[in-house]
Every structure is written in C-alpha cells, then in structure tokens.
Amino acid sequence: MRSNSKRLLLWGVFILFCAGLLIQQTVMQDKLPIETNILALLPKDQQDKVAQQAFEQIADNINNRVVFLIKGKDKDNLVKAASYFNDALTAIGLFAHVESKISENQQQAWGSLYFPYRAQLLSEQDKSNLAQAPDERVTHVIEQIYNPFSGVSGGELKSDPFLLFRDFLSARNTSDGHFSLYQNYLLSQVGDDLYLIIQADLAGDAFDSRLQSLLPQLQILEADVEQLFHVKLLHTGSLFYAAHGAESAKSEISTIGVGSLIGIILLLLFVYRSSLPLMLALLSIGCGLLVAFVTTVLVFGKVHLFSLVFGASLIGVSIDYAFHYLTERLAEQNKWDPDFALKQIFNAISLGLVTSLIGYLGLLIAPFPGLQQLSLFSIVGLLSAYLTVVLCYPALARSPSKTKLPNLRLLTAWLALWQHKSLRVALPSVLIIFAFIGLTKITFNDDIRQLQTMPEDLKAQEHTIKDITGVGNNQRLLLVKANSEELLLQRLEQLSAQFNEWKTQGFIKSVQSVSQFVPSLKTQQENYQLVETLYQQQGESLSNKLNLTEAIEFKQSFKPLLVSDYLMSPVSEPLGFLWLGDISGYYASVIILSDVTNPATDPQLVAHYIEQQADVQVLDKAAEISAIFSHYRLFIGEMLLAVYFLIGLLLAWHYGVKKACKVMTPPLIAGVAALAITAVFAIPITIFNLLALLLVLGIGIDYTLFFAEQKNTINSENTFLAITLSAITTVLSFGLLALSETQAIYGFGVTVLTGIIIAWLLAPLAMNKGTKK
Numbered sequence: 015m016r017s018n019s020k021r022l023l024l025w026g027v028f029i030l031f032c033a034g035l036l037i038q039q040t041v042m043q044d045k046l047p048i049e050t051n052i053l054a055l056l057p058k059d060q061q062d063k064v065a066q067q068a069f070e071q072i073a074d075n076i077n078n079r080v081v082f083l084i085k086g087k088d089k090d091n092l093v094k095a096a097s098y099f100n101d102a103l104t105a106i107g108l109f110a111h112v113e114s115k116i117s118e119n120q121q122q123a124w125g126s127l128y129f130p131y132r133a134q135l136l137s138e139q140d141k142s143n144l145a146q147a148p149d150e151r152v153t154h155v156i157e158q159i160y161n162p163f164s165g166v167s168g169g170e171l172k173s174d175p176f177l178l179f180r181d182f183l184s185a186r187n188t189s190d191g192h193f194s195l196y197q198n199y200l201l202s203q204v205g206d207d208l209y210l211i212i213q214a215d216l217a218g219d220a221f222d223s224r225l226q227s228l229l230p231q232l233q234i235l236e237a238d239v240e241q242l243f244h245v246k247l248l249h250t251g252s253l254f255y256a257a258h259g260a261e262s263a264k265s266e267i268s269t270i271g272v273g274s275l276i277g278i279i280l281l282l283l284f285v286y287r288s289s290l291p292l293m294l295a296l297l298s299i300g301c302g303l304l305v306a307f308v309t310t311v312l313v314f315g316k317v318h319l320f321s322l323v324f325g326a327s328l329i330g331v332s333i334d335y336a337f338h339y340l341t342e343r344l345a346e347q348n349k350w351d352p353d354f355a356l357k358q359i360f361n362a363i364s365l366g367l368v369t370s371l372i373g374y375l376g377l378l379i380a381p382f383p384g385l386q387q388l389s390l391f392s393i394v395g396l397l398s399a400y401l402t403v404v405l406c407y408p409a410l411a412r413s414p415s416k417t418k419l420p421n422l423r424l425l426t427a428w429l430a431l432w433q434h435k436s437l438r439v440a441l442p443s444v445l446i447i448f449a450f451i452g453l454t455k456i457t458f459n460d461d462i463r464q465l466q467t468m469p470e471d472l473k474a475q476e477h478t479i480k481d482i483t484g485v486g487n488n489q490r491l492l493l494v495k496a497n498s499e500e501l502l503l504q505r506l507e508q509l510s511a512q513f514n515e516w517k518t519q520g521f522i523k524s525v526q527s528v529s530q531f532v533p534s535l536k537t538q539q540e541n542y543q544l545v546e547t548l549y550q551q552q553g554e555s556l557s558n559k560l561n562l563t564e565a566i567e568f569k570q571s572f573k574p575l576l577v578s579d580y581l582m583s584p585v586s587e588p589l590g591f592l593w594l595g596d597i598s599g600y601y602a603s604v605i606i607l608s609d610v611t612n613p614a615t616d617p618q619l620v621a622h623y624i625e626q627q628a629d630v631q632v633l634d635k636a637a638e639i640s641a642i643f644s645h646y647r648l649f650i651g652e653m654l655l656a657v658y659f660l661i662g663l664l665l666a667w668h669y670g671v672k673k674a675c676k677v678m679t680p681p682l683i684a685g686v687a688a689l690a691i692t693a694v695f696a697i698p699i700t701i702f703n704l705l706a707l708l709l710v711l712g713i714g715i716d717y718t719l720f721f722a723e724q725k726n727t728i729n730s731e732n733t734f735l736a737i738t739l740s741a742i743t744t745v746l747s748f749g750l751l752a753l754s755e756t757q758a759i760y761g762f763g764v765t766v767l768t769g770i771i772i773a774w775l776l777a778p779l780a781m782n783k784g785t786k787k
C-alpha cells in the first residue's frame with residue numbers, strides 16, 4: 015500500500031509540474047502555441063534554398079495582403095464609402111497599412127525616379143521604330159502636338175522634344191484592369207457597375223490566431239458599410255482562407271475530442287454504473303494529452319493542428335489500458351485485489367504499448383517535422399496514459415466494485431462461434447479475398463489541396479476581384495537565376511520578350527517582371543545610343559518644323575538606372591517583391607504569368623519552353639509539397655511493412671511462431687481490408703491513410719494481445735468486454751472524423767473506422783482455443 019501511495023505521489027507531482035508548464039505555455043503567452051500553417055509540417059532541408067527563399071518572399075507579400083472592392087453605381091457615393099471604410103479599417107488593429115487613395119507623392123514618384131534617366135529608357139515599340147525608321151518620330155511628335163487630347167506642354171517639349179519619356183511611362187502601365195483615377199481613388203467600370211479598390215497590409219502573419227480573432231469585427235464593419243452606403247463589399251486574401259481552415263480544424267478537434275469523451279462517459283456510466291471508473295478513465299486520458307502537449311511544445315515550440323487532430327484520436331488507444339483494469343475490477347467483485355489485477359493485465363498492456371511505440375518510433379526518425387511531431391505526441395501520450403494506469407490505478411481503486419458485470423450473452427455467443435474451425439477459417443478468408451479484389455481499385459493522390467477547405471463564397475469573391483483588377487485567376491511563378499545582377503536583368507528581358515509575344519497572340523493574359531521597370535545596362539546603353547543618334551539626325555528637322563528659336567541638342571549624359579534605385583522608390587511597391595537579389599551565390603528574380611492558355615495545336619507550348627530553360631524554375635509550392643507527400647507516403651508504406659515484421663519477430667520470440675501468427679493475423683487483415691474498403695468508396699489513398707493503418711495496427715494488436723494472454727474462457731469474456739468498449743470509443747471518434755469537410759481527413763477517418771471494426775471482429779482469432787473455466 016505504501017509503495018502504491020509513493021508512486022501515486024511521484025506521478026501526481028509530475029502531472030502538476032506539467033500542468034504548470036501548460037499554464038506557462040498558454041495562459042502566460044500572448045498567443046497559443048498552435049501552428050496552423052501546413053508548410054510548417056514540411057522538411058526544410060529537402061527544399062532548394064533559392065526556390066525556398068523565393069517562395070517565402072513571394073508568399074509573405076501575397077499572404078499579408080488583403081484586397082477589397084467596393085461595388086456601386088455612383089462615383090461620389092463610392093468615394094464616401096471608401097473614406098469611411100478606410101478610417102474604420104485602420105482603427106480595428108487588423109492592418110498595419112491601408113491604402114485607398116493614390117497620393118500626390120505616389121503619382122509624382124514615376125517622374126522622380128525615371129526622368130533623370132529618360133535618355134536611356136524606351137518603350138519596346140519606340141525602340142523598334144527608332145532602329146528601323148527614326149525619321150518617322152518627327153511626324154509622330156507633330157501629330158501629338160496638334161492632337162487636342164494629347165496634353166503636350168511647352169515644358170515637356172523642352173525637356174523631352176521627341177516625347178519618348180511619356181511613351182515609356184505609358185508602357186509601364188501593365189494593368190489590364192482598366193482603372194482610372196477619380197479624386198485620387200482607383201475606379202474601374204464594368205458594364206453599369208463601378209468598382210473602387212482598397213488594399214491593406216496585415217499587422218502580422220495571415221496564420222496568426224490573434225489577427226484571425228479580429229475577423230468578426232471586420233465582418234461587422236463590412237456589413238455596416240454596405241448598409242450605410244448601399245454598396246457591396248468584396249474581399250480576398252490568405253487571411254480569410256487561413257481563418258476558415260483553422261476554424262474548421264478546431265471544430266473537428268472539438269467534434270472528435272468532445273464526441274469521444276461523451277461516448278466514454280456514457281459507456282462508463284452504462285457498463286460500470288459508478289463515478290470512480292469514470293474519473294479514473296478521464297484521468298488517464300487527461301494525463302496522456304497533457305504530457306503529450308507540453309512535451310511537444312517544449313521540443314518543437316508549437317503544436318500543429320494536425321498533431322492535435324491525430325492526438326485527439328489517441329483517446330481510443332489510451333483508454334484501452336483503463337478499460338482492461340476497470341473490467342477486471344468489475345468482474346472480481348468482493349475478490350478484488352488491485353495489485354493482483356494489475357499483474358493480470360500487465361504483460362498484455364505492456365506488450366501493447368511496446369508494439370504501438372515501435373510503429374511511432376519509425377515515424378520519429380523520418381526527416382519530416384510533421385511526422386516527427388505526430389510521433390512524439392503519440393509516443394508521449396500513450397506512455398503517459400499507460401503510466402497513469404500502472405502507477406495510479408492500484409492506489410486509487412482500492413475498493414471493490416458494487417455493481418455486477420452487464421449481460422455478456424452476445425459477446426459470449428460471438429466468442430463461442432470462434433471455437434468452430436469453420437468460422438476461424440471462413441471469415442478471415444472472405445475478408446482476404448474481398449481485400450484483394452478491393453485493392454485492384456486503389457488509386458493514389460498526394461495533392462496537398464486535399465487538405466484545404468475552399469468555401470465557395472470566398473472563391474467567388476476572389477474570382478471576381480481578380481477579373482476586375484486584371485490579375486488573372488491562374489498565376490504561374492517562374493524563378494529566374496543568373497550569376498550577376500546584369501545577367502539576371504538580361505535574362506529577364508529575353509524571357510519577357512517571348513512571353514509578351516505570346517501575350518499579343520492571346521496565350522498569356524499578363525506578364526510581370528522587374529525588367530519592365532529596370533532595363534539591363536546593355537539595354538540602357540543601346541537605348542542611349544538610339545536616342546543620341548535620333549537627336550543628331552532628326553533634331554534639326556524637328557526644330558525647323560516646330561519653328562523653335564533654339565536648336566534641339568542632346569545634352570543628357572549616361573547614368574545607369576540600377577535595381578536599387580527602383581527598390582527605394584514608391585514605384586516598386588506593387589512588384590518590387592519580385593526581385594530577390596543575391597541568394598546563396600545567385601541573383602534571382604521572379605516572373606509572374608497570368609492565365610496561360612496554350613494554343614490547341616500545342617497544348618504544352620509554354621510549359622515546354624520553360625522546361626528547356628536551364629536557369630528557369632517553376633515555383634509551384636503545391637506541386638512541391640505534393641511530391642514530398644508522395645515520397646513520404648512510400649516511406650511510411652515501407653516503414654509499415656518493417657513495423658509489422660519487427661512486431662512479428664517480437665511476438666515470435668515471446669509466444670512462438672504459431673501463436674505469433676494468430677496474434678498478427680487480425681490486425682494485418684484489418685489493415686489491408688480497410689485500405690480495400692477505402693478504395694471501394696473511391697477515396698484516393700494518401701499519406702494520411704497509411705498513418706491510419708499505423709493506428710489500426712496499434713489498436714488491433716492490443717485487442718489480440720489481450721486475448722492471447724488469457725488462460726480461461728471467463729477471462730476471455732471479460733477481455734472481450736473491455737475490447738468492445740475500447741472499439742466503440744474508437745469507432746465513435748472516427749465515425750465523427752469521417753464527417754470532416756476535408757477530403758484527406760475524411761479518408762483517414764474511413765480507413766481507421768473500417769479497420770478498427772474488422773480488427774474487433776477478428777480479435778478472438780488470437781484466443782486460446784478450447785480454454786476451460
């Protein structure tokens with residue numbers, strides 16, 4: 015008794031210490047240590063460093079930007095709505111910067127940046143014309159002067175007599191959204207509707223739960239603006255998708271966790287009809303989840319929502335140890351000896367723990383943070399639940415049960431059937447045949463987008479905003495690398511020339527590149543020579559035709575326009591993030607292609623061209639992550655085979671080969687059949703389905719081990735009751751999980767749900783045949 019109390023005290027002190035850590039990690043922090051970004055699950059060292067940094071820079075810019083459109087019929091009313099909305103947005107604390115108006119400084123920034131370099135800046139059309147027919151430029155200038163809508167002033171003629179600078183600035187406007195300035199606001203008209211654009215930068219990361227918690231205030235504000243000004247507000251940005259994903263995951267965690275707990279409470283009250291078993295069961299679950307959470311935060315800094323979803327499902331595993339002990343107490347009645355009961359089940363629960371840990375240890379060695387975190391959470395959680403049963407239950411459950419075992423007639427009948435050879439052969443054989451037939455329908459899909467839930471309302475708003483702004487609904491990011499800044503600019507120009515040609519043919523909607531705003535030095539020098547020649551050859555002619563008193567002379571000296579000049583100017587705000595600069599010995603930049611539609615004669619025209627460019631790489635994060643998932647799906651598949659083999663060796667050493675085969679067969683059939691059923695339901699197999707098989711193995715082996723350890727029929731009946739209670743709990747958990755909106759989690763739930771049911775049905779196969787009372 016004293017040793018039991020001492021163990022209880024030591025474990026209690028440890029749990030209190032963990033509870034203190036939990037308070038420090040959650041309550042005493044500005045935000046919860048919960049990670050929702052799926053990218054945090056990925057292995058960093060398997061990603062190209064240049065591509066990774068490029069993606070992070072692009073993603074930071076895109077993820078932290080929110081775009082609003084105010085739709086209405088009246089310009090002045092839209093301006094009032096925008097002014098009110100702008101002030102209110104700034105006040106709610108969600109955004110670091112809100113931009114609704116184009117300031118005078120921003121409008122003048124183009125001239126301030128480029129005017130000193132005007133002699134070396136030409137539009138592509140002007141450069142071609144000057145090279146082929148420079149004399150036509152004089153005619154063009156005369157036409158512009160006498161055009162009443164051109165707005166050519168005397169000051170402009172004096173500083174830029176051939177009007178080349180205005181053409182260059184005009185060509186820089188790459189937007190296809192048809193926006194125009196009205197009272198310094200950007201307006202676009204589509205049919206009878208007017209759209210006013212407002213852009214805002216988040217005051218943090220889109221995945222920050224603190225910012226996501228402010229979204230209800232934004233929703234209230236949007237509703238107020240719509241009601242006050244009779245307009246329609248649209249919005250898009252990663253924040254809204256991230257918040258929806260986080261909310262869905264939290265909801266699913268609550269559904270799984272709370273659903274499992276309710277199921278456990280009802281089961282315990284129905285079977286044991288006492289508060290003590292309920293308290294003991296909740297204690298082991300709580301200790302397991304508590305220690306797992308604080309340990310994971312200590313090691314990784316944060317716990318990913320995916321680990322919590324999986325961890326919540328471990329309730330069904332960890333409660334298994336408690337059910338066996340509590341069922342022993344219920345069966346023994348006045349003969350109850352808490353220490354002897356622990357000895358009775360000790361071998362079975364210890365072997366069950368070891369076999370489960372073998373599987374999760376395999377994940378721990380994988381260079382995949384997501385799997386490592388899931389593995390650590392599972393190992394610590396199961397070990398803590400096990401230790402709670404072993405260290406605490408004998409001290410806390412000293413008194414015998416006052417209630418009797420429930421009627422076990424159905425369970426006894428099912429066990430009796432397993433004494434017949436026909437069932438022991440027929441049922442496994444039928445399931446094996448079904449499994450092999452089902453596996454012929456198996457398909458694999460590692461697409462990361464299965465983890466995303468994309469609300470139709472958000473998708474519709476994003477589509478509309480992209481159409482109105484001319485951004486395009488499908489963007490392709492190309493990473494371009496070179497050995498120097500100059501070589502990179504030249505490479506960007508070469509690529510942009512080809513893409514712009516396809517743009518004129520209608521195969522690409524828009525092309526965005528830094529080289530459109532900063533020509534290479536080679537191009538600048540070529541332009542400078544063309545302009546200098548133009549002045550020398552056509553200056554006198556233009557002077558005569560304009561009846562100027564002073565001759566037109568070329569007085570500009572060559573001064574390079576550098577990327578650094580562009581990046582320091584407000585002009586770079588929209589697209590400056592595309593320039594990555596020096597990364598790991600390379601200079602890098604990104605080109606954005608929008609809405610690529612290849613010709614019918616060559617459906618892969620653009621893709622094939624990009625593949626042939628040695629220094630160009632497509633930045634497709636979804637494809638990259640999907641490839642990583644595919645790699646680790648194969649890894650987990652191989653690891654599962656190794657785990658089955660290792661557990662088989664362990665059991666063969668403990669029981670002998672024949673009995674080990676009886677213990678291993680049910681979870682093996684359950685796993686294969688679960689995959690087959692998943693395939694029959696047309697659910698593609700992913701890394702998550704294989705993780706589900708790991709859970710089926712861990713739980714299924716527990717079931718058979720307890721049967722293998724029983725020496726008589728009565729004990730087998732009690733064991734089957736505990737296994738049934740555990741199975742019901744697990745099935746309840748994953749029955750709820752299979753209702754998930756997310757395809758991958760739904761598939762995970764279906765695999766575990768079916769696997770556990772089959773493992774439960776086949777568990778008596780490991781029972782000692784012909785045992786006596």
